[in-house]
Amino acid sequence: MPTENIYAEILTIGDEILYGQITDTNSQWMSAELDKAGFRVARKVAIGDTKAAILQGVTQAEQSVAQVVLMTGGLGPTKDDITKTTLAEYFGSPMRLDEGVLANITRLFAQRGRTVSPTNQLQAQVPQLCQVLMNEVGTAPGMWFERGGKVFVSMPGVPHEMKWLMANHVIPRLRQYFATPVIAHKMIRTINIPESTLSDLIEPWELALPPHIRLAYLPKMGQVRLRLTGTGNDQATLEAEMQAQIAAVLPLIQKNVYGFDDDEIEKTVGRLLVQTGHTIATAESCTGGYVAHQLTQWPGSSRYFVGGIVAYSNEVKMSQLGVNAATLAAHGAVSEATALEMATHVRQQYGASLGIATTGVAGPDGGTPEKPVGTVWIALAHAQGAEARKLQLSSERALNISLTNNSLLNWVRLWLEQAGA
Amino acid sequence: MPTENIYAEILTIGDEILYGQITDTNSQWMSAELDKAGFRVARKVAIGDTKAAILQGVTQAEQSVAQVVLMTGGLGPTKDDITKTTLAEYFGSPMRLDEGVLANITRLFAQRGRTVSPTNQLQAQVPQLCQVLMNEVGTAPGMWFERGGKVFVSMPGVPHEMKWLMANHVIPRLRQYFATPVIAHKMIRTINIPESTLSDLIEPWELALPPHIRLAYLPKMGQVRLRLTGTGNDQATLEAEMQAQIAAVLPLIQKNVYGFDDDEIEKTVGRLLVQTGHTIATAESCTGGYVAHQLTQWPGSSRYFVGGIVAYSNEVKMSQLGVNAATLAAHGAVSEATALEMATHVRQQYGASLGIATTGVAGPDGGTPEKPVGTVWIALAHAQGAEARKLQLSSERALNISLTNNSLLNWVRLWLEQAGA
Numbered sequence: 124m125p126t127e128n129i130y131a132e133i134l135t136i137g138d139e140i141l142y143g144q145i146t147d148t149n150s151q152w153m154s155a156e157l158d159k160a161g162f163r164v165a166r167k168v169a170i171g172d173t174k175a176a177i178l179q180g181v182t183q184a185e186q187s188v189a190q191v192v193l194m195t196g197g198l199g200p201t202k203d204d205i206t207k208t209t210l211a212e213y214f215g216s217p218m219r220l221d222e223g224v225l226a227n228i229t230r231l232f233a234q235r236g237r238t239v240s241p242t243n244q245l246q247a248q249v250p251q252l253c254q255v256l257m258n259e260v261g262t263a264p265g266m267w268f269e270r271g272g273k274v275f276v277s278m279p280g281v282p283h284e285m286k287w288l289m290a291n292h293v294i295p296r297l298r299q300y301f302a303t304p305v306i307a308h309k310m311i312r313t314i315n316i317p318e319s320t321l322s323d324l325i326e327p328w329e330l331a332l333p334p335h336i337r338l339a340y341l342p343k344m345g346q347v348r349l350r351l352t353g354t355g356n357d358q359a360t361l362e363a364e365m366q367a368q369i370a371a372v373l374p375l376i377q378k379n380v381y382g383f384d385d386d387e388i389e390k391t392v393g394r395l396l397v398q399t400g401h402t403i404a405t406a407e408s409c410t411g412g413y414v415a416h417q418l419t420q421w422p423g424s425s426r427y428f429v430g431g432i433v434a435y436s437n438e439v440k441m442s443q444l445g446v447n448a449a450t451l452a453a454h455g456a457v458s459e460a461t462a463l464e465m466a467t468h469v470r471q472q473y474g475a476s477l478g479i480a481t482t483g484v485a486g487p488d489g490g491t492p493e494k495p496v497g498t499v500w501i502a503l504a505h506a507q508g509a510e511a512r513k514l515q516l517s518s519e520r521a522l523n524i525s526l527t528n529n530s531l532l533n534w535v536r537l538w539l540e541q542a543g544a
Numbered sequence: 545m546p547t548e549n550i551y552a553e554i555l556t557i558g559d560e561i562l563y564g565q566i567t568d569t570n571s572q573w574m575s576a577e578l579d580k581a582g583f584r585v586a587r588k589v590a591i592g593d594t595k596a597a598i599l600q601g602v603t604q605a606e607q608s609v610a611q612v613v614l615m616t617g618g619l620g621p622t623k624d625d626i627t628k629t630t631l632a633e634y635f636g637s638p639m640r641l642d643e644g645v646l647a648n649i650t651r652l653f654a655q656r657g658r659t660v661s662p663t664n665q666l667q668a669q670v671p672q673l674c675q676v677l678m679n680e681v682g683t684a685p686g687m688w689f690e691r692g693g694k695v696f697v698s699m700p701g702v703p704h705e706m707k708w709l710m711a712n713h714v715i716p717r718l719r720q721y722f723a724t725p726v727i728a729h730k731m732i733r734t735i736n737i738p739e740s741t742l743s744d745l746i747e748p749w750e751l752a753l754p755p756h757i758r759l760a761y762l763p764k765m766g767q768v769r770l771r772l773t774g775t776g777n778d779q780a781t782l783e784a785e786m787q788a789q790i791a792a793v794l795p796l797i798q799k800n801v802y803g804f805d806d807d808e809i810e811k812t813v814g815r816l817l818v819q820t821g822h823t824i825a826t827a828e829s830c831t832g833g834y835v836a837h838q839l840t841q842w843p844g845s846s847r848y849f850v851g852g853i854v855a856y857s858n859e860v861k862m863s864q865l866g867v868n869a870a871t872l873a874a875h876g877a878v879s880e881a882t883a884l885e886m887a888t889h890v891r892q893q894y895g896a897s898l899g900i901a902t903t904g905v906a907g908p909d910g911g912t913p914e915k916p917v918g919t920v921w922i923a924l925a926h927a928q929g930a931e932a933r934k935l936q937l938s939s940e941r942a943l944n945i946s947l948t949n950n951s952l953l954n955w956v957r958l959w960l961e962q963a964g965a
Contacts, residue, residue, distance in 0.1 A: 140572075141575060141587070142585060142760070143572045143576030143577070144576070144762050146569060148567060150568075151564045151566075151567050151568065152564065153564070154562060157564075164562040165562070165597070166562070166589065166591050167561065167562060167589070168588070169587065170586070183604065187600075339565055340565075405833075405854070407836075411836055411841065411845070411849075412828075412833035412834065412835070412837040412852060413837040414833070416831075416833040416834040416836075416837045418832070419854070420942065420945070421941075422907070422941060423909075424832070425857065429856060430856045430857060430860035431833060431853070432852070433826070433833065435845070435849050435850060438895065439851035442893075442895075473860055473864065474863075488844075520841070524841070
């Protein structure tokens with residue numbers, strides 16, 4: 124298999140990125156896709172909508188190590204958008220009308236009950252030298268140029284159009300043009316374990332990985348995704364090798380692995396609830412509705428999510444959740460006893476087979492020496508009884524809400540995999 | 545006042561950005577800060593941790609229009625981090641030990657109960673030619689170089705260290721070095737109005753803005769922030785001018801302006817609830833806990849948020865929210881009648897002075913010809929009665945949840961400003 128890197132450069136065209144008005148998620152997504160396809164991004168450049176900046180950007184990219192130059196932005200129908208004419212000038216190509224692109228524009232306009240204006244017709248003009256990448260989800264086509272063994276692609280900056288073109292044209296063509304090796308990816312999704320602990324746990328395995336299987340740690344709010352990228356000559360052999368590696372590492376971290384590839388913890392819990400025939404109800408204090416929101420953000424959640432209570436005040440904890448005044452007086456709202464009563468009552472009251480609860484000091488205020496900010500109790504009630512666990516989290520409110528949700532849902536996952544199965 | 549732009553370039557050094565593993569929020573934040581301080585970012589470049597890439601990056605930046613080059617990353621104590629030695633080579637400067645930096649490192653290590661290792665001591669080595677920008681929140685100092693009227697600043701890539709250095713050293717020094725004019729910013733926060741409608745409404749005002757007051761539209765999920773940036777010679781005069789411009793535009797869009805500067809809609813509603821002595825409870829179906837989560841994400845929400853119910857199933861709507869079986873049978877769950885009963889009952893049941901409710905088809909499934917995906921009813925109950933409104937939103941689930949929340953909270957805001965005041 125080839126061992127030489129094929130380098131790429133990403134050139135983002137548009138003032139809004141330069142002035143910090145929007146986050147450049149396009150180039151991050153493109154970087155990750157190129158990386159997955161076996162290309163190495165050597166440089167990312169963002170420039171404004173001026174002819175001088177675009178010409179300089181393409182010139183420097185062509186002179187660089189990059190063999191692939193992916194450009195986004197500046198392809199709209201208005202006068203501000205000058206990428207196409209500038210590229211035509213750069214490559215010394217006259218323009219031509221592309222009938223296929225015009226038909227595509229006409230079709231898209233017809234869908235919205237509109238006719239094509241002369242300004243919009245201009246979007247069907249393309250440099251003669253380029254190959255058109257038909258954009259079925261938007262009016263601006265992608266354009267593919269080749270010169271001196273290098274490839275230059277121009278795409279619209281609209282994220283869903285760029286992504287469609289990347290998936291349907293650009294990545295497949297690049298892999299063919301550069302005859303890249305077979306690539307495979309596997310994602311292991313972990314929760315509730317810090318990156319450094321995870322890294323220590325799997326170090327021997329990681330160090331023993333063969334050179335054609337690379338590992339990346341992708342952390343976000345209390346979760347770390349482990350991405351394996353393998354390169355080889357044969358898809359089936361490579362996939363089998365990677366599955367063997369995953370089988371080797373899983374026993375070390377099983378408790379913290381909630382899923383693979385596109386799974387999310389809420390989706391995993393939802394799937395397990397459906398599989399085991401359980402339903403769930405939530406009683407939330409410190410998370411204030413966040414757990415219910417997480418469970419209901421995916422389609423199909425009405426099959427297992429019955430409903431929930433957000434009990435912020437002690438009065439509501441008593442009147443709506445049946446928490447005893449004596450419990451609150453003796454132990455306080457942030458306590459094992461309160462968490463247990465919340466989970467037990469919401470389960471009964473909502474007629475769900477599982478009840479889950481959160482009560483804690485999310486912060487930044489409200490901490491005491493005994494119960495500092497970040498002290499949280501979570502509880503899980505089921506037909507056999509109820510259990511509670513104490514968490515000691517951070518000083519940040521938003522992080523505490525998210526980490527409480529992670530801990531609770533991962534607990535439900537483990538419970539469903541064992542007792543619930 | 546100066547009318548010439550002072551251009552800046554941002555150079556981000558580090559492999560993790562190139563491979564798409566993390567979103568580059570640093571450079572967005574820096575862009576926005578530079579823009580606010582009156583500098584124009586002409587280019588942003590991200591490169592890897594190699595000497596060749598860094599040398600090329602600085603060379604191109606120095607040859608560009610930029611008079612300010614801000615670099616982040618590659619200043620850690622490990623061998624991978626080569627920015628400092630590479631810059632010393634670029635500027636032809638030998639290294640020296642900075643006693644102040646060493647004292648700062650020793651102090652930071654002592655705080656964590658650790659002693660300074662030889663590797664860490666290396667962080668006190670700086671190029672002789674640079675001015676040290678003392679980093680009080682981390683071990684790697686900022687470095688300020690000047691050559692040919694241009695300024696080059698190197699900062700760590702750790703976000704909170706970079707931000708601290710920007711706020712405490714870089715921006716104040718740049719403004720002094722380049723004698724930039726007085727700058728003022730005002731943000732007008734709008735909700736529930738599309739960018740294009742907003743733009744049409746305020747066009748006459750926008751076109752009449754004087755050239756030293758610029759307007760930017762910053763959209764995000766159903767909200768558009770209008771940012772005014774003014775430049776002048778005198779702070780008080782400029783502020784007064786900008787206030788007059790805001791006073792002129794507000795009558796055109798008052799209904800959609802929920803706040804200014806750092807306000808958020810939930811904060812605005814929270815502040816109004818406290819001011820008017822109202823409390824609030826939520827009854828959510830299609831938003832699944834999102835409205836409660838929004839209201840409770842800010843500290844202090846227990847002063848006005850009593851609690852809420854997430855009633856996903858019809859059973860829970862009946863048993864917990866007192867919605868009549870007859871109402872559900874006659875009108876369905878997504879109806880004016882159901883929304884009204886939900887808001888009315890949660891208000892009474894939770895002992896709040898206001899009750900709010902959502903019920904709708906969030907999608908992507910569940911739509912019918914009569915009630916397509918995006919059909920949502922929201923309701924507001926108060927001491928004088930209850931009202932409901934119908935929304936027709938999008939086909940995207942996440943967007944529908946967010947837009948429902950926006951509409952509902954903006955309604956509560958308007959109600960509190962009028963009836964509630």
